[in-house]
Amino acid sequence: MVASDRKYTKDHEWVLAEGESATVGVTEYAAHELGDVVFLELPEVGTVVAQGEAVGTIETVKSVEDLFSPVGGEIIAVNEAVLDAPETVNQDPLEAGWLFKVRIEDRSEMDDLLSADDYDALIGG
Amino acid sequence: MTTHDDTPLRSTPLTAWHRDHGARMVPFAGFEMPVQYRGVLAEHAAVRERVGLFDITHMGEILAAGPGVEAWLDGLCTNRVSGLPDGKVVYTAMCRPDGGVLDDMLIYRLGREDWMIVCNASNHDKIAAWVAGRAAGVAGVALDDASDRTAMIAVQGPEAAALTGRLAALRGSADALDALEFYTAFALPRPGGRWIVSRTGYTGERGYELYVPNADALPLWEELLALGGDLGVEPIGLAARDTLRFEPAYCLYGHELSEDWTPLEAGIGWAVRLKDRDFVGREALQRQKDAGPPRRLVGLEVAAPDAAGRDRPAPIARQGAPVFCGDAPAGFVTSGTKSPTLGRSLALALVDAGCDTSRLTVEIRDRRHPVRVVPYPFLEARVKGDPRAAR
Numbered sequence: 339m340v341a342s343d344r345k346y347t348k349d350h351e352w353v354l355a356e357g358e359s360a361t362v363g364v365t366e367y368a369a370h371e372l373g374d375v376v377f378l379e380l381p382e383v384g385t386v387v388a389q390g391e392a393v394g395t396i397e398t399v400k401s402v403e404d405l406f407s408p409v410g411g412e413i414i415a416v417n418e419a420v421l422d423a424p425e426t427v428n429q430d431p432l433e434a435g436w437l438f439k440v441r442i443e444d445r446s447e448m449d450d451l452l453s454a455d456d457y458d459a460l461i462g463g
Numbered sequence: 464m465t466t467h468d469d470t471p472l473r474s475t476p477l478t479a480w481h482r483d484h485g486a487r488m489v490p491f492a493g494f495e496m497p498v499q500y501r502g503v504l505a506e507h508a509a510v511r512e513r514v515g516l517f518d519i520t521h522m523g524e525i526l527a528a529g530p531g532v533e534a535w536l537d538g539l540c541t542n543r544v545s546g547l548p549d550g551k552v553v554y555t556a557m558c559r560p561d562g563g564v565l566d567d568m569l570i571y572r573l574g575r576e577d578w579m580i581v582c583n584a585s586n587h588d589k590i591a592a593w594v595a596g597r598a599a600g601v602a603g604v605a606l607d608d609a610s611d612r613t614a615m616i617a618v619q620g621p622e623a624a625a626l627t628g629r630l631a632a633l634r635g636s637a638d639a640l641d642a643l644e645f646y647t648a649f650a651l652p653r654p655g656g657r658w659i660v661s662r663t664g665y666t667g668e669r670g671y672e673l674y675v676p677n678a679d680a681l682p683l684w685e686e687l688l689a690l691g692g693d694l695g696v697e698p699i700g701l702a703a704r705d706t707l708r709f710e711p712a713y714c715l716y717g718h719e720l721s722e723d724w725t726p727l728e729a730g731i732g733w734a735v736r737l738k739d740r741d742f743v744g745r746e747a748l749q750r751q752k753d754a755g756p757p758r759r760l761v762g763l764e765v766a767a768p769d770a771a772g773r774d775r776p777a778p779i780a781r782q783g784a785p786v787f788c789g790d791a792p793a794g795f796v797t798s799g800t801k802s803p804t805l806g807r808s809l810a811l812a813l814v815d816a817g818c819d820t821s822r823l824t825v826e827i828r829d830r831r832h833p834v835r836v837v838p839y840p841f842l843e844a845r846v847k848g849d850p851r852a853a854r
Contacts, residue, residue, distance in 0.1 A: 374503055377801070378776075379778070395828065399800055
């Protein structure tokens, strides 16, 4: 069962809304499927992004995948620590391995996201 | 599993075992092969620190027998194979007349008139046809493509000798195994057909490659796993095989080697012997050597220093990434990865021989990154002398 305190995307990202800020990371499922993360490109703080926009990349020994912003708004923080230690994404994807925070522009966009139950079903949990 | 063109993928005697043991299976050179089990980094470390097993049955084995093989085969190989003592193994390329590389391979002289050509799976059909064509009408050369009936298991790592020595089939051959030097091999008669025990590998570690009849592969694999529990043995997928070969900068066909450039450009000039011999491609290679190869293989490190000049994790420059010298195109990356042992983003690249390597950049996802030229092998192969020698 996936963590029930947050919402999910079909791109295997999680979104934890706290007030007007949404913290974004990749799911445990994604961290496992991707394999060892070796490099991340994250958006610049201050960038304004649209819902679903590609904002960065996550690179493993095997492949490079896009990171998307699950909601639109201004990037208000990025996790500098994971840039120096990308393996954190594999070790602790839900907490220390968070990637960036967005100031939510339109709260209704949160309704487009998957519930924990829906995401669990998506990954066959 | 099928490939995109719906040709059924071929299996090995171990395919079912791989699936049953959690391997992620991928199509590779027409075979369904395990790309990883526990994870690339864990498997890579297992081979560097302990011992790993590889199913490399997809490799091609072509036997050549007869009194004419020695001279005939020498005429196809860039490296000298005539005059080899029995039991010796040689790394070579075979080239087209224009010097383009058809494949790189190992040549075994198992006996006076008993030879084996071990080629890449991806080039097996091409090489089988090439040698058959070249053998037509040549007296004293009988070819026998044994690929479909031969399985191949590699045992690689610091504990490879200890593990291989425990095999029941090798109990009577302890002296032969101990005496086996790097790039030598011996044949072992077995009830189901001979085994070939070869001290070779593609990891930079001490190790062995075992050629056995298909029916012996699964029992051998399971015996190695059972005997090596205390040594920390584990199966290794193709992904780690690639990172393991990359660190000592062993060429991989389709990456560093191609029909579109020569072995001299690819940095395996040491396997091209031009003096006092003739072989397909010799004239072209001699001309290129005299003029100076137009391109050369260089080692690169992608640099990502922060404002304080401290290196941060850098993106990987993958195969095909364009390399620039100043603003001018200078070549392309042939292989690149984050070296699991060294923790650095390293690449091999084929660049114009004349370019100023202090001004190189590599383009990754539309962005130019500065690179440093670094010598390769990135990691010295641990294959000669004391296998536990410090790195």
